[in-house]
Amino acid sequence: MRKIYQIKISRQSVRFVLWGMFFLFFLTVCIPLLFFYYLFDANKVKQMVINQFNNKNYAVIINGTVEPRSWHGLSLFISDLTVQDNTHHEVLHINTANCQLSWLDLIVGHYKVRRIALNGVTFFQPEQKDSRYADLLDYDSIAHSEFGHLQTLSITNLNWIESQDQYIIRDASMSLTSIETKPLVQLSFKSGRYNTDFAIRGNISKADTDNLNIEQLSTMIDAPKMHVELQSVGHYDYINQKLWVENTNGVISSKKYNGNLHIDTMLLSMYGLTVHDLAMTLTAGLKNGSQSLVINSLNLRTNNYSDFSIDNSKIKYNAQNNLRKVNLELGLVATKVDSKFNVANQSCNLGLSITPNQVNAAVFSSSLNGSCNYHESDNWVGVQLRGLIDGASAKIDAEYAVNNDKDFLKLNGTVNALNLSRFMSSAQGSLPLYSDSSVLPFNWLNWLDLEANLKINNLDLSHIHLTNVDSALIVKDKTLKLTRLHANLYDNGIIDGTAVIKVNHDAYDVSIDNQVSNVDLKKMFVNLFDVSAINGLADFTFNTQANNARTYQDLRKNLDGIIGLKVRNGGFSGVDFSLFLSPENLAAFQSKSQLMTKFSTLNANFEFESGISKNSSINFSSPSILATGNGVIDFAATKINYRLNVSSIMPLNEQHIKSVSIPVGIDGNLFSPQISIQNMTLNTVEPKVAKPRKHR
Incomplete structure (x- = not known):
C-alpha cells in the first residue's frame, strides 16, 4: 500500500508568508498609490514643471488641470500650459501633457518621469527676429530634476506659427525613444x-x-x-x-x-x-x-x-x-529668395552657346550680364542683360512666364548683329529660297506666346540679309502677327509692311502685305531664285498669301494674291533689242557674246492663284524701245509662257525704216527660258521728194 507524504507547514510560517505578501503589496502598490493620489499636490507638480523652463526670461502659466491619472501606469496630466517672454508675448502653448512616472521611485515618494506625451504644441514666432527659443529651457535644471532620466518623448499636433494665417511648420509629430540607451x-x-x-x-x-x-x-x-x-x-x-x-x-x-x-x-x-x-x-x-x-x-x-x-x-x-547642342551657364551673385519664392539678385552673368550638328557649322555664342529675377506666383522670369551676342553688342530686357498651356515671352532688345540662319533647321545650306524644299521653321508657335520689339542693325534670316531692322511682333493663339517691319535689304533697299503666320495643323497659313522700294533687283533675284539675268532698282508691292504651306516650296506653289513691280534703269541679259536700231547691227546679232536690253522703266503686275499667274502684264521702255506683253507664270511647275511685243524706234536711215516690231516668245523653265523671235516687221516710211524751187 502506497504511503502518502504530507508536508506540514506551521501556522507561524503561513502567517509570515501572508504578512510578507501583504507588506510587499502595501510597499509596491499601496504606498505608491497613497503617495500618488492621497498625497498629490497640484501646486508642487506645477512648480516642478515650471522649473524646467528659463524663469529669468520667460513666465510659465498653467491655466488648465493638473491631476494624477492612469496612463501607461501612473502619470501626471497637465493641460493649457502657456509660456510668455518678458514682453508678455506668447511663445509656446501646450494643450495637454501626460508624464508617465517611474513606479519604483513612487515607492520611495519621489517623482521620476520616464515618458512624456505632448499634444497640441504650438510655437509662436517672436516679434524679435533674433530670438528663436534657444534659451527657453533650463537644461541644467532638467538634468538634475524629475525629468533627468527621460526614456521616451512624443509630440503630436506640433505647429510653428508666424502669424494668425501663416504657418512655418504645421501638423508635425515627433518621437524620441530609448533616450538612455x-x-x-x-x-x-x-x-x-x-x-x-x-x-x-x-x-x-x-x-x-x-x-x-x-x-x-x-x-x-x-x-x-x-x-x-x-x-x-x-x-x-x-x-x-x-x-x-x-x-x-x-x-x-x-x-x-x-x-x-x-x-x-x-x-x-x-x-x-x-x-x-x-x-x-x-x-x-x-x-x-x-x-x-x-x-x-x-x-x-x-x-x-x-x-x-x-x-x-x-x-x-x-x-x-x-539638330543642335545647347550649353547655358548662369552665374548669380548675392541672390535673395523671399517667402513667396520670388528671386532677385545683385548680379547675373549669362553665357550661351548653340552648336548645330552639321559639319563645319558655325557656333552661336553670347556673353551677357545684368540682373535676373523670378516670381514664383506666376512662374515668371525677368532679365535685364547687356553684353555680346555672337560677338556683337546687345541690350536685352525680357520677361518669360511658364504657363500650363503655353509659355509667354515679352522681349525688348537692341542687337548690333544677329544670325538666325543656323537655327532655322529648315534652311538647306546655301540653296536659294526657291530651291529649298525643307520645312518652314515655325513649329515654336505651338508652344510660345510672344510680344517683342526688336531693333537689329544686321539680321541674317537664312536667305535674306536685313539691316537697320525695327520690328514689332505678337504671337498668340498659334498666330504670329508682324505688326511693324521697317528695314533695309540688299544694300539701299527699304522694306515696310506687316505679315501674319498662322498654324494650320502641321502646316501654316502665311499672308504678307509689304512694300519694298529701291532694292537691287539682281542681288535679290540671285538670293531668292539664283537668277542674275535682270538688274535695276526696283519697287515691289506684295499683297499675297499662301495657305497650308509646310515647306519653303509650298510658299510659291500655294501662292495667292497680287505682286506689283516697278524697275528703274535696269536691263535684261540674253538679248539686246537695241541691236535692231540699225540694219547694220543686225549682222552683229549672232556674234555678240553678252547681250543685254537696257530699259529706263519697267512695270509689271502679277495676279497669282495657287502659284499660277494667268493674268499678268509687263511693259518696259527706253528712249528707243517700247515693249508690252502678257502671259502665264507658273510657280508651281516652274514654267513660263509669255509673249512680248517689242517696238524699236530707229533713227533716220537710208532704208527709210521707221521702227522694228519684234514679237518675242518666252517659254520653258521659269529661270532658264527659251527666247524666240519670229516674223520681225520693219515699218517703213515713204521718202519725201524735194519740190523744185521757182526762179524769178
Missing part, C-alpha cells in the same frame, strides 16, 4: 509656406555632455513637383539647440527629371539654416535627345526659414538633340 528620433511635418512634407529619422548616441551624435540620418521630402531622399550624419548641440548635418547625399525624382544631390555641411537651428556647399545634378529626357541641369550654390542662409540668401550660384544647362 541608443535613442531613435523620428520627425515629420508639413512646410506651411511651400506645401511640402518632411520625414526625418535617425539614431542618436551621446558624444559628450553637450552633443548628441546622429547616425544614419534619413530625410524624405515630398513636394508637389518632386520627391527627395537624403542620407547623412550629424550631431545635435542640445544646449544651444543646433543641428549640424554633414556629408548629405541623396536622390531627386519627379515626372520630368531625376538626379542626385550633395550637401557638404548644413546647420539648422531655431535661428535659421545655413548650407555651406550644395551640388545638384538633374537629367531629363528630350525629344530626339537629352538634357541635364547642374546647380552649385555656396553659402545658402536663412534666419527665419522664409527669406533666403545665396552668396554665389552657378547653373549649367546642357541639351542635345538631332
Whole structure:
C-alpha cells in the first residue's frame, strides 16, 4: 500500500508568508498609490514643471488641470500650459501633457518621469527676429530634476506659427525613444509656406555632455513637383539647440527629371539654416535627345526659414538633340529668395552657346550680364542683360512666364548683329529660297506666346540679309502677327509692311502685305531664285498669301494674291533689242557674246492663284524701245509662257525704216527660258521728194 507524504507547514510560517505578501503589496502598490493620489499636490507638480523652463526670461502659466491619472501606469496630466517672454508675448502653448512616472521611485515618494506625451504644441514666432527659443529651457535644471532620466518623448499636433494665417511648420509629430540607451528620433511635418512634407529619422548616441551624435540620418521630402531622399550624419548641440548635418547625399525624382544631390555641411537651428556647399545634378529626357541641369550654390542662409540668401550660384544647362547642342551657364551673385519664392539678385552673368550638328557649322555664342529675377506666383522670369551676342553688342530686357498651356515671352532688345540662319533647321545650306524644299521653321508657335520689339542693325534670316531692322511682333493663339517691319535689304533697299503666320495643323497659313522700294533687283533675284539675268532698282508691292504651306516650296506653289513691280534703269541679259536700231547691227546679232536690253522703266503686275499667274502684264521702255506683253507664270511647275511685243524706234536711215516690231516668245523653265523671235516687221516710211524751187 502506497504511503502518502504530507508536508506540514506551521501556522507561524503561513502567517509570515501572508504578512510578507501583504507588506510587499502595501510597499509596491499601496504606498505608491497613497503617495500618488492621497498625497498629490497640484501646486508642487506645477512648480516642478515650471522649473524646467528659463524663469529669468520667460513666465510659465498653467491655466488648465493638473491631476494624477492612469496612463501607461501612473502619470501626471497637465493641460493649457502657456509660456510668455518678458514682453508678455506668447511663445509656446501646450494643450495637454501626460508624464508617465517611474513606479519604483513612487515607492520611495519621489517623482521620476520616464515618458512624456505632448499634444497640441504650438510655437509662436517672436516679434524679435533674433530670438528663436534657444534659451527657453533650463537644461541644467532638467538634468538634475524629475525629468533627468527621460526614456521616451512624443509630440503630436506640433505647429510653428508666424502669424494668425501663416504657418512655418504645421501638423508635425515627433518621437524620441530609448533616450538612455541608443535613442531613435523620428520627425515629420508639413512646410506651411511651400506645401511640402518632411520625414526625418535617425539614431542618436551621446558624444559628450553637450552633443548628441546622429547616425544614419534619413530625410524624405515630398513636394508637389518632386520627391527627395537624403542620407547623412550629424550631431545635435542640445544646449544651444543646433543641428549640424554633414556629408548629405541623396536622390531627386519627379515626372520630368531625376538626379542626385550633395550637401557638404548644413546647420539648422531655431535661428535659421545655413548650407555651406550644395551640388545638384538633374537629367531629363528630350525629344530626339537629352538634357541635364547642374546647380552649385555656396553659402545658402536663412534666419527665419522664409527669406533666403545665396552668396554665389552657378547653373549649367546642357541639351542635345538631332539638330543642335545647347550649353547655358548662369552665374548669380548675392541672390535673395523671399517667402513667396520670388528671386532677385545683385548680379547675373549669362553665357550661351548653340552648336548645330552639321559639319563645319558655325557656333552661336553670347556673353551677357545684368540682373535676373523670378516670381514664383506666376512662374515668371525677368532679365535685364547687356553684353555680346555672337560677338556683337546687345541690350536685352525680357520677361518669360511658364504657363500650363503655353509659355509667354515679352522681349525688348537692341542687337548690333544677329544670325538666325543656323537655327532655322529648315534652311538647306546655301540653296536659294526657291530651291529649298525643307520645312518652314515655325513649329515654336505651338508652344510660345510672344510680344517683342526688336531693333537689329544686321539680321541674317537664312536667305535674306536685313539691316537697320525695327520690328514689332505678337504671337498668340498659334498666330504670329508682324505688326511693324521697317528695314533695309540688299544694300539701299527699304522694306515696310506687316505679315501674319498662322498654324494650320502641321502646316501654316502665311499672308504678307509689304512694300519694298529701291532694292537691287539682281542681288535679290540671285538670293531668292539664283537668277542674275535682270538688274535695276526696283519697287515691289506684295499683297499675297499662301495657305497650308509646310515647306519653303509650298510658299510659291500655294501662292495667292497680287505682286506689283516697278524697275528703274535696269536691263535684261540674253538679248539686246537695241541691236535692231540699225540694219547694220543686225549682222552683229549672232556674234555678240553678252547681250543685254537696257530699259529706263519697267512695270509689271502679277495676279497669282495657287502659284499660277494667268493674268499678268509687263511693259518696259527706253528712249528707243517700247515693249508690252502678257502671259502665264507658273510657280508651281516652274514654267513660263509669255509673249512680248517689242517696238524699236530707229533713227533716220537710208532704208527709210521707221521702227522694228519684234514679237518675242518666252517659254520653258521659269529661270532658264527659251527666247524666240519670229516674223520681225520693219515699218517703213515713204521718202519725201524735194519740190523744185521757182526762179524769178
